[in-house]
Amino acid sequence: MRHIMYTVFICLCITNCEAQPEPVQFSEAALSAIFINYEGEKENLKSILETYKGKTVLIDIWASWCRDCIVGLPDLKVLQGQYTDVTYLFLSMDKTQESWKNSIKKYGINGEHYFMPSGWDGPFSEFVDLDWVPRYMVIDGESTIKLFRAIKANDSKIKAHLK
Numbered sequence: 001m002r003h004i005m006y007t008v009f010i011c012l013c014i015t016n017c018e019a020q021p022e023p024v025q026f027s028e029a030a031l032s033a034i035f036i037n038y039e040g041e042k043e044n045l046k047s048i049l050e051t052y053k054g055k056t057v058l059i060d061i062w063a064s065w066c067r068d069c070i071v072g073l074p075d076l077k078v079l080q081g082q083y084t085d086v087t088y089l090f091l092s093m094d095k096t097q098e099s100w101k102n103s104i105k106k107y108g109i110n111g112e113h114y115f116m117p118s119g120w121d122g123p124f125s126e127f128v129d130l131d132w133v134p135r136y137m138v139i140d141g142e143s144t145i146k147l148f149r150a151i152k153a154n155d156s157k158i159k160a161h162l163k
């Protein structure tokens with residue numbers, strides 16, 4: 001009887017669990033996360049997003065050591081050709097700024113580039129629940145998160161939100 005009660009309890013717990021809705025706004029902690037622009041200046045996410053206010057932004061969280069990131073670049077370049085009015089914001093998880101900058105040149109990655117000095121452990125990574133790169137997000141002109149999670153540049157959800 002005790003086993004039946006445990007089984008029923010576990011089943012109730014599992015069936016009553018609801019998925020948490022994905023956020024539509026960045027947390028204050030994420031907005032205060034520090035990034036380094038290509039010129040070496042520090043900026044927080046809030047000021048970066050304000051720069052692109054009024055535009056749709058595709059965020060690509062990537063790293064040069066990430067095979068999936070590099071393999072996905074041709075698909076990303078197709079998106080850039082199809083959606084020319086979108087701002088492409090690349091946030092690098094590279095270990096050094098030197099490898100980050102070298103990879104931008106090596107792979108001809110066009111867009112706006114920032115380095116994430118906090119890497120996996122910062123408030124931005126925590127907010128987006130970063131567990132894999134590449135990771136894509138779509139932000140509208142009012143800095144609302146329209147697509148919170150995609151891991152392939154050719155994901156149909158990305159195109160749907162870029163239109």
